[in-house]
Amino acid sequence: MENIKKRLSDYIDRLNEEKKPQAHGNHTETSEMEELMNTVRKIRSLKEPTLPEADYPEKLAESVAKQLSAKSTVKKIKRTLITATAAVAAVVVLVFTLSSILYPRNTDIVYAMEQAFQEVKAYHGIIEIVESNSEGKETTQAIREVWADKEGKYYVKELEGSQSGLITANNGEKKWQQRPDEKQVFVFPAFPDPYQFSFELGKEINNVKNATEINTIGEDIVSNRAVKILEVTPKGGQPYRIWVDKESKLPLKRECAMLNSIQYTTTYTSIYYCDALPEELLAYCIPEGFEEINKNPEQLVNNIEELKELTGFTPRIPVGIHESFKRDSISLANSMKTVKLNYTSQDKHNRVIVLQGKTEGELIPATTAVLGTVNGNVAEIQSPVQRDYGILSGGGVYSGVTDISSIRWQEDNFEFAVVGNVSLESLVSFAEKLADGPVVIPAGDENSSNKPQIEVPVDLEIEENEQMSVDAGHSPWKLDPTYVAQVFVSLKISPEGIQGDYPVQYEDINLVKNDGVNAVLELSKDTTIVRRVYLKRLIRQDNTGIWTVVGYDPVSS
C-alpha cells in the first residue's frame, strides 16, 4: 500500500517536470494504479498545456523530413530490387559499388558515437531480444526494461520471457537481484559486478571502436528513427550489424552473426536519455513476503585502528596514489580474514580495491594469467580477471567481468591483490605504491626468443575456424594454455585418441611463461616424451584468443 502512494506521488512529480513517466507504456501497472494515473491526467487537463520551445515547429519538420526521406530511400531501393530481378547480379554489383562510394569505410561514425555517448548521463529503454533460425522463424526471447547511467548504476526488469519479473539492480553501494518466483532478494557487493545486460550502449560502442573493419551499408528505420546500418567485423570474428540512430548517433539495434543456424537481434524498441535514474528504482528494499539472501557479507570498518583490532595485523596502505582516486571505505570480507580498501575515482567511473590478508599457502597463479613480478616476487597478472584464486576468491566475484584487471602477489607472509576497472598501468601504479617496489609486466612478444626444439606445423585456416567456434561458445578449454598443453601431450602418448582420464594430469603442468601472446608450460613428471610445450595466440592476442601449440622440447633435452 505504501508503495502505491509513493509511486503515485512520483508519477505526479514526473508529470510536473513535463517528463514522460516510466509507467506510460510500461505494461506492468495494476488496474488500481492505472485508474489513479488516469485520474491524475484528467485533473491535470484543467491546466493549460505546456507548449514546446519556440523553435519546435522547425525542429519537428526537420526530424519528420529526415525520417520520411530515409523511408523513401529504403523503399526506392527495395522497388528497384524487385523490378530488376532479371539483373540481380548487376544490381548486387551496383549496390555494392554504390555502397562503397556513398558509405566509404571510415571511423567518423565511431567517433560520432563516442562523442554522443559522452553527452549521455543516463538512459531508459525497452530492449527486445528476438531469436531467428536459418528458415527465418522468429521467436521473442525476452523483453526487458533497462535504466542505466555512466557511473555503473542500473536497474533491469525482465518484462517478458522465461525470467519475467526478475529485477537486477546496482545502486553503487549494493547490487541485488529480486527473484519473484523464489520470493528472495539476493544481495551482492556493488563492485565488481559481473552482470552486464545485453546491448549496454557503452560496451557496444567500445566493441565497434575495437573492430577491425566498419562499413556503412545502408539506411533504415528502427523504432521510428532514421538509422544507418553498419557492418562491423570484430578482430578474428564474424561480421555483425548495428543500426545507429542518425540523430542521436547512438546504436538502436544489433544483429549478431548467424551461428549454428541461430541469430539474435537485439533492439531498443524505445529509448530516451535522462539526467539520472529515478531514486525509487535504486532504493534497496525487500518487498513484503521476500527473504534476503546475502552469502558474502562485508563488515564496514571506520578506520585503520579499528581494522588492526579486528584483524590482529597492521594493513599496508598505498602511499602517494594519484589524487584523482579517493579511499571511500574500508571493509572486512571472507569471514573477517580479508581487508578491503575501496578507492573510487572523482568522476565515480572507476574503482580500485586493494585486498590483503595472511597467506594460506604458496601462490599458484591462474594458468590463463600473465606472469610478472612485484618487488621481485612472482605476480599473477590478469587483464581481465578470469580466475579467482587466492585472496581474490574471498573478495567478491571478480572473474568473468570483462573490464576488471588484477595483480596478485605474496610478500612477507601476506598475500596482496589490487583489482579494478582501470587500465593495467593505473593498477601497476597502485601495486607499486602498496609494495613500495617496482612491478614488471612482460611485454607480449610476437617474435618470442623462446624457440622450441621441435616445431609443430599450424594451419591458420583451421585455427581461424577454431577461433570462431570458441567465439560461439564451443571448446572453451582452448582459451586455457594448460588445457591445450594437456590435450597435446596426452595425444602424443595416445595418438589414437584419449579414452577415460587424460594420461597427464592438469596439476602436473606448470606455467613457466605467459606474456599474453606466448606461453611456455613445463611437465613436472617424466611420463611422456615431452618436457616443454610452446603455445601462441595466433588469431587474436587478448583473453578471447585461442592458444595453439607451436612446438615442444622432448624429454631427452
Add this chain to the structure above:
Amino acid sequence: MFEEERLQKAHDGDLKAIEEICSLTWESLYRFIYYKVQNRQEAEDITQETYVKALSYLQRHNVKIEKHISFLKTTALNILRDKWRKKKHRGINLTLEEINPIETAVDDTTEVNAQRAIIQDAMNSLNEEQRTVIELRILKGYSTYETAKIMNKKEGTVRVLQYRALQNLAEILKSND
C-alpha cells in the same frame, strides 16, 4: 486540405512541404496529444511520430484527405493506444473509417468545457484538505516537500491525502462516465 503534390513531396522528405504541413497543424495536434499524456516530453515525441506515420500512410494509399486534422489525431490516438495497451506491440492499423468524432473532438470548445465542468464538480465534492492537496500537487505543481510545508503536514501525510483524494475522484468520475 493538402493537395496530393504537397503530400507526395512531404512523404519523400521535402523539408519545405513538411514545414508547411507542420506549421498549419502542429499546435492543434500537439495540444490534443498533450491532453492525453499530460507531459511535454511525450507529447513532442508522439507528435513527431504521428506526422511520420500519417504522411507515410496518406501517400501509400494515395488518399486525398480533407479532414486532415482529424486524421492526424486518429493516428496519434492509435499510436497512444498501441503504446499503452497491455498486449504486445502489433503495429498500427489506420483506417479513415475509424475516426471517432467524439474522441478526436477534444479541442471542440463545448466538449472540453463539459469535461472541465465534470472534473471541477468532482474536485468540489472533496473535503477541503483533499482538495487543497490536489490543487497544490497537480494543478500548481508543487513537490510533496513544498506542499507539506504549505499545509503544515508531514510529507507522508501529504501522500496519504493525495492518494485518498485521487481514489475519491476516480470513483466520482467513473460514475459520470
